[in-house]
Amino acid sequence: MFKRRFWAVILILLSALIGYFVYSTNWVKVVPATETVATTTISSNHKFKLGLDLNGGIELIYKADTRGIAAGDISGKMNSLKDLIERRVNMFGVSEPIIQIEKVGLVGSDSSEQLIVDLPGATNIEEAIAQVGKTYVLEFKFLKKEYENATSTEGLTLEQTFESTGLTGALLNKASLEFNGTTGEPNVALQFNKDGSDLFAKITKENVGRRLAIILDGNIKSMPVIREEITGGKASISGGFVGSAGIKEAKDLVNNLNLGALPIPIELISTQSIGASLGSEAVAASTHAGLWAFIVISLFLVLWYRLPGLLAVVSLSIYVAINLALFKLIPVTLTAAGIAGFILSLGMAVDANILIFERMKEELARGRVLADAVKEGFARAWLSIRDSNTSSIITAIILYAFSSTPVVKGFALVFGLGVLVSMFTAITASRTLLLAIKHDNAGKIMHFLFGSGAGK
Amino acid sequence: MFIIKNRKIFYTLSIILLVVSIGSLFVWGLELGIDFKGGSLIEIRYTETKLDQTTIEKNLSTLATEISLGNYVLQSVGDTDYSIKSRLVSDIERQKIENAFSNNGTVKTELKKVNSIGPLIGKEAAQKAYVSIFLVILCIVLFITFAFRKVSKPVSSWKYGLMAIIALAHDVIIPTGVFSIMGHFKGYEVDTLFVTALLVIIGFSIHDTIVVYDRIRENLSDSNKLNDKKSFETIVGESVRQTFVRSINTSMTTILALFVLYFLGPEATKHFSLALIIGVFIGTYSSIFIASALLVTIEKFQKKV
Numbered sequence: 001m002f003k004r005r006f007w008a009v010i011l012i013l014l015s016a017l018i019g020y021f022v023y024s025t026n027w028v029k030v031v032p033a034t035e036t037v038a039t040t041t042i043s044s045n046h047k048f049k050l051g052l053d054l055n056g057g058i059e060l061i062y063k064a065d066t067r068g069i070a071a072g073d074i075s076g077k078m079n080s081l082k083d084l085i086e087r088r089v090n091m092f093g094v095s096e097p098i099i100q101i102e103k104v105g106l107v108g109s110d111s112s113e114q115l116i117v118d119l120p121g122a123t124n125i126e127e128a129i130a131q132v133g134k135t136y137v138l139e140f141k142f143l144k145k146e147y148e149n150a151t152s153t154e155g156l157t158l159e160q161t162f163e164s165t166g167l168t169g170a171l172l173n174k175a176s177l178e179f180n181g182t183t184g185e186p187n188v189a190l191q192f193n194k195d196g197s198d199l200f201a202k203i204t205k206e207n208v209g210r211r212l213a214i215i216l217d218g219n220i221k222s223m224p225v226i227r228e229e230i231t232g233g234k235a236s237i238s239g240g241f242v243g244s245a246g247i248k249e250a251k252d253l254v255n256n257l258n259l260g261a262l263p264i265p266i267e268l269i270s271t272q273s274i275g276a277s278l279g280s281e282a283v284a285a286s287t288h289a290g291l292w293a294f295i296v297i298s299l300f301l302v303l304w305y306r307l308p309g310l311l312a313v314v315s316l317s318i319y320v321a322i323n324l325a326l327f328k329l330i331p332v333t334l335t336a337a338g339i340a341g342f343i344l345s346l347g348m349a350v351d352a353n354i355l356i357f358e359r360m361k362e363e364l365a366r367g368r369v370l371a372d373a374v375k376e377g378f379a380r381a382w383l384s385i386r387d388s389n390t391s392s393i394i395t396a397i398i399l400y401a402f403s404s405t406p407v408v409k410g411f412a413l414v415f416g417l418g419v420l421v422s423m424f425t426a427i428t429a430s431r432t433l434l435l436a437i438k439h440d441n442a443g444k445i446m447h448f449l450f451g452s453g454a455g456k
Numbered sequence: 457m458f459i460i461k462n463r464k465i466f467y468t469l470s471i472i473l474l475v476v477s478i479g480s481l482f483v484w485g486l487e488l489g490i491d492f493k494g495g496s497l498i499e500i501r502y503t504e505t506k507l508d509q510t511t512i513e514k515n516l517s518t519l520a521t522e523i524s525l526g527n528y529v530l531q532s533v534g535d536t537d538y539s540i541k542s543r544l545v546s547d548i549e550r551q552k553i554e555n556a557f558s559n560n561g562t563v564k565t566e567l568k569k570v571n572s573i574g575p576l577i578g579k580e581a582a583q584k585a586y587v588s589i590f591l592v593i594l595c596i597v598l599f600i601t602f603a604f605r606k607v608s609k610p611v612s613s614w615k616y617g618l619m620a621i622i623a624l625a626h627d628v629i630i631p632t633g634v635f636s637i638m639g640h641f642k643g644y645e646v647d648t649l650f651v652t653a654l655l656v657i658i659g660f661s662i663h664d665t666i667v668v669y670d671r672i673r674e675n676l677s678d679s680n681k682l683n684d685k686k687s688f689e690t691i692v693g694e695s696v697r698q699t700f701v702r703s704i705n706t707s708m709t710t711i712l713a714l715f716v717l718y719f720l721g722p723e724a725t726k727h728f729s730l731a732l733i734i735g736v737f738i739g740t741y742s743s744i745f746i747a748s749a750l751l752v753t754i755e756k757f758q759k760k761v
Binding site for chain 1: 501566576599662667709732
């Protein structure tokens, strides 16, 4: 008896500690980046991680065009695509961006790759799309001979008026920002790699007198006349970078040329943006709902099951503490659906207790003494608890593995964790607490306390 | 046990509900959310004063012809918000829509939420939804067959699985039918969260059914040991009676939690919790009144053959 009580006290103390840990390390607050203030994250190692729908932010989903890429190369290229976008996004100043690759399509032929970019706290959709998806295709093309003396090329496409030289941004070694000594205007200095330098020298040598256009993303940046062979592989893009906006543009260009072009073309297929106010409303509503759900369930338990009901409330509190601590430690990114899953699991977690209590009551009715009834009730309820929870775990695993949206994944994770933890608390907490209560020589009062419903 | 004795009444009740649900699904179908069919959902909030709805409607209809927006649905959400659902709009088109709400910037608005989903991703989501529902059901039959492998008399273990599946189909079809009816009259949509709700309902209902079946398993083996020659019908009846309070109480606590979520929880999970409330209710009903009764029916049927 003493030993059981000792463990019960230890259990409650431990849970109180876990509860304190949860309470003392509060929410993650991400302050959106602005023009002047760098993004700040109030950092603690253990805070609830809130998903975009609670925190506000932008989610962009891209489909990667993997046609023309050998199947074996796809995953490597996707990874470098991910790295590249990660660096771009970091430059953009969003804190804790989450970038994931997801394989879409279940079998072979029609499978494709998606890239999911989550930008917590970001608010400007246009800017986000522009930053992530910029292509930065840099090309060097000759103006076709027949147009060299034309006064206007209006109505003609770039393909019609220019011919390819084979020299592109892919052959760059490095780009850097320079300022013109006399005008102070920025220009972007380009240094080709070995192949690029050789090609550049060959082109310039063989085509003296022709016009070579530098085309960025389909816009002609400049179109100088080739005067002589250029060796050493140096070129520069100048003109058009005016004022402070020009400097920023030139800087961005330098950064992006250095990062390189996207290894796989991508297409935006889904945009989602949640305003910060909507997010905080959802957090408030979820917290509110969680709290009230707990109170209502507790009241029901105590009113119906009396003393064991009260113990069930204690064990439910332990359940909540462990779960919340796990959310922080794993960490689980909480979404509105995830919190809904947790609230749902509150209702279901009670089930193990109810199964045990009902079984206990039957054993009491069969004339067993209280202590035996508790033990027997627990032992007999265990099979039901195990089997029924196994089916819930199967559901959670399949949901997690086959869901296409982070919303459903988040829900499945919380739900699955909830089921596991509820089994754990049923075996440990509920059992320890029930056995710790003195029920030898149980009198009338004890029988009343262990009764339930309208019964005596 | 009156439930098992009067099983025909409950069968009839369930069949009526099923016929209505399936009928509604055939006639009206489901209102699919944009995450399944693709499209854009934009929510705008008026931060100071609100533009009157007729102006908004006028602005929007002018814009609709300009950018050939096609069919769109404008809804007012709460006191200060509006949502508009339309085909997939581009970034520039979205800004034009914002302008229609702000009357070209004369009234202050805030972009509350944007959700643009390409048709491709929607197709993918729908496909995954079917696959996961199918997989969950398959795995659960296998699991029940396994868990009840020692029970073979008088009804073999895979039949427990089969009857559980019939009860499951019942639990999935009825909430879907309700959403089909609500979709027709009130525009309730079926989205990925709804599918999630269905999967949870499946999990919950099977959870409930297993508890009853588990009791039948135990009572069968007790009865064998005592050799008291109780009929299968009696044993099932007793098992249902013994698990009755537990089933109701567990569903009670779960439904209480869901009601709280429905009334106090965030807007985003309102329909989700409604689907769950209906499903948990129906799931509990079917575990008590249908799934076990079906075992008795199949046992009687076996005897006749």
